[in-house]
Amino acid sequence: xxxIAEKLGYPPGxxxxxxxxxxxxxxxxxxxxxxxxxxxxxVTAASVMVPCPWLTEVADFAKSHPxxxxxxxxxxxxxxxxxxxxxxxxxxxxxxxxxPNGYFYADNGPVAVHARPEEAEREVRAQIERAxxxxxxxxxxxxxxxxxxxxxxxxxxxxxxxxxxxxxxMAVRLPGHLGEEMLKLVSPNDIVLDHLVMFDSHVPENxxxxxxxxxxxxxxxxxxxxxxHLAHDDSEMQAITTGHPDYGxxxxxxxFSAVRSAEIKQALKQNHIILVGWKQLDKLVR
Amino acid sequence: xxxIAEKLGYPPGxxxxxxxxxxxxxxxxxxxxxxxxxxxxxVTAASVMVPCPWLTEVADFAKSHPxxxxxxxxxxxxxxxxxxxxxxxxxxxxxxxxxPNGYFYADNGPVAVHARPEEAEREVRAQIERAxxxxxxxxxxxxxxxxxxxxxxxxxxxxxxxxxxxxxxMAVRLPGHLGEEMLKLVSPNDIVLDHLVMFDSHVPENxxxxxxxxxxxxxxxxxxxxxxHLAHDDSEMQAITTGHPDYGxxxxxxxFSAVRSAEIKQALKQNHIILVGWKQLDKLVR
Numbered sequence: 001x002x003x004i005a006e007k008l009g010y011p012p013g014x015x016x017x018x019x020x021x022x023x024x025x026x027x028x029x030x031x032x033x034x035x036x037x038x039x040x041x042x043v044t045a046a047s048v049m050v051p052c053p054w055l056t057e058v059a060d061f062a063k064s065h066p067x068x069x070x071x072x073x074x075x076x077x078x079x080x081x082x083x084x085x086x087x088x089x090x091x092x093x094x095x096x097x098x099x100p101n102g103y104f105y106a107d108n109g110p111v112a113v114h115a116r117p118e119e120a121e122r123e124v125r126a127q128i129e130r131a132x133x134x135x136x137x138x139x140x141x142x143x144x145x146x147x148x149x150x151x152x153x154x155x156x157x158x159x160x161x162x163x164x165x166x167x168x169x170m171a172v173r174l175p176g177h178l179g180e181e182m183l184k185l186v187s188p189n190d191i192v193l194d195h196l197v198m199f200d201s202h203v204p205e206n207x208x209x210x211x212x213x214x215x216x217x218x219x220x221x222x223x224x225x226x227x228x229h230l231a232h233d234d235s236e237m238q239a240i241t242t243g244h245p246d247y248g249x250x251x252x253x254x255x256f257s258a259v260r261s262a263e264i265k266q267a268l269k270q271n272h273i274i275l276v277g278w279k280q281l282d283k284l285v286r
Numbered sequence: 287x288x289x290i291a292e293k294l295g296y297p298p299g300x301x302x303x304x305x306x307x308x309x310x311x312x313x314x315x316x317x318x319x320x321x322x323x324x325x326x327x328x329v330t331a332a333s334v335m336v337p338c339p340w341l342t343e344v345a346d347f348a349k350s351h352p353x354x355x356x357x358x359x360x361x362x363x364x365x366x367x368x369x370x371x372x373x374x375x376x377x378x379x380x381x382x383x384x385x386p387n388g389y390f391y392a393d394n395g396p397v398a399v400h401a402r403p404e405e406a407e408r409e410v411r412a413q414i415e416r417a418x419x420x421x422x423x424x425x426x427x428x429x430x431x432x433x434x435x436x437x438x439x440x441x442x443x444x445x446x447x448x449x450x451x452x453x454x455x456m457a458v459r460l461p462g463h464l465g466e467e468m469l470k471l472v473s474p475n476d477i478v479l480d481h482l483v484m485f486d487s488h489v490p491e492n493x494x495x496x497x498x499x500x501x502x503x504x505x506x507x508x509x510x511x512x513x514x515h516l517a518h519d520d521s522e523m524q525a526i527t528t529g530h531p532d533y534g535x536x537x538x539x540x541x542f543s544a545v546r547s548a549e550i551k552q553a554l555k556q557n558h559i560i561l562v563g564w565k566q567l568d569k570l571v572r
Contacts, residue, residue: 028369028521028526057368082343083314090376133386236520
């Protein structure tokens with residue numbers, strides 16, 4: 001079977017990398033950092049959280065940057081303490097997705113337990129339709145906090161809707177049982193990432209960029225995605241992420257500094273990494 | 287008929303003043319400024335926009351400050367360009383309040399034309415119930431951008447719900463036809479403000495505090511409310527209010543500086559102004 005690299009016209013054994021910024025729309029702080037990184041090509045793609053208040057700012061950017069590679073960061077959680085959001089679909093039609101205050105649950109656990117797949121599907125469709133109505137033409141679908149991969153039932157919803165819209169979606173050859181169970185649901189023509197690079201809290205702060213460089217040096221042939229969360233370490237982002245150093249304001253500022261660093265640019269070059277976006281992959285599933 | 291001042295135990299002819307901060311919950315920038323002003327008694331009351339993303343931050347403040355005089359700033363508009371919000375009630379039950387993207391309209395005009403009173407009532411009730419469920423015990427109801435006073439039909443909704451919850455609501459002896467038509471709907475026991483002090487764009491920036499001082503010196507006997515909009519002139523507030531200097535970030539910073547100024551404190555003292563909150567008035571309608 002031909003690998004994606006060859007389908008895109010690259011030699012077999014090529015190392016393709018998407019550098020992807022999550023969480024557009026969550027905050028002005030995240031939007032400005034991510035817009036800058038997209039404009040300066042520090043990242044190749046990004047995705048937007050449709051239920052969040054700054055969606056209009058992202059839609060304006062999409063209209064003035066028709067070439068930008070923007071997907072939908074399908075969102076079924078509202079994970080911060082002081083700043084919450086709820087569904088795009090009418091609340092009474094997606095009640096199984098909502099906490100007692102009418103917001104999304106804060107974490108994946110309650111979604112996995114309570115979400116009715118048909119209500120998840122209704123909300124997923126509403127997010128895609130809202131984004132398109134506002135002028136965002138998505139190149140891909142991915143999944144905030146991986147919620148839509150929390151159970152095979154939810155993952156089936158993602159695949160069903162992605163196929164219907166002819167959009168590539170988040171699928172990774174992950175080791176372990178759940179990953180394999182998910183992969184059985186994927187069709188032969190779907191794009192599947194070979195590797196994922198995403199930092200967790202074990203990466204020491206003072207080795208942030210160096211750790212990305214190491215990850216780039218370790219990339220294997222195939223299609224990889226490096227997931228970053230960009231923002232400024234400012235009062236808005238600090239207030240949103242209060243109490244959560246993981247994926248907090250300083251974390252996102254470190255990611256922003258890292259993707260713009262000379263060290264990463266050099267590592268990409270020296271290791272013959274071919275940067276791609278979802279826009280190119282998009283064509284393979286249409 | 288006994289005036290409110292006497293009902294509260296003050297001599298006839300007293301000048302009572304509520305200094306009221308609008309728009310809690312709209313932004314972290316507005317929340318921190320308003321919380322500080324409430325704690326330092328620069329304002330006597332404030333009100334919260336329940337559909338906005340920072341509601342939880344306000345609810346946390348309410349829980350840690352049970353004495354705080356907080357009302358509901360009933361909101362049927364979403365007036366900024368980059369940052370939008372929609373209803374608390376299920377979207378499909380309040381469709382006449384929503385623009386094609388599912389947000390509230392940006393201005394009062396379309397609400398006056400399209401809003402079905404029963405849907406406005408449904409949304410008003412949902413906002414009050416959501417606030418109470420989150421631990422905010424409102425002392426009064428007021429109206430963001432005056433939308434619920436845009437037509438007598440909408441104003442009737444406000445009065446009906448306020449009476450049901452036994453809460454004072456925004457009513458002012460305003461000159462002009464519409465004000466009189468509204469006042470006919472008010473019951474004899476309702477609290478009616480005698481005067482309202484609120485700046486428009488004609489106040490020169492460099493005479494901001496001086497103009498408030500002048501307004502304080504001109505206060506007449508009776509019950510007055512000075513409406514301010516507090517926030518920091520920071521990147522979050524600048525981004526939210528982009529393109530709108532009126533009620534913009536710098537405007538709100540000027541209000542914040544003014545209410546904390548020695549000049550205003552002195553003017554209040556010299557003019558024998560009695561500061562009151564809605565909490566005290568609240569008792570008169572229960």
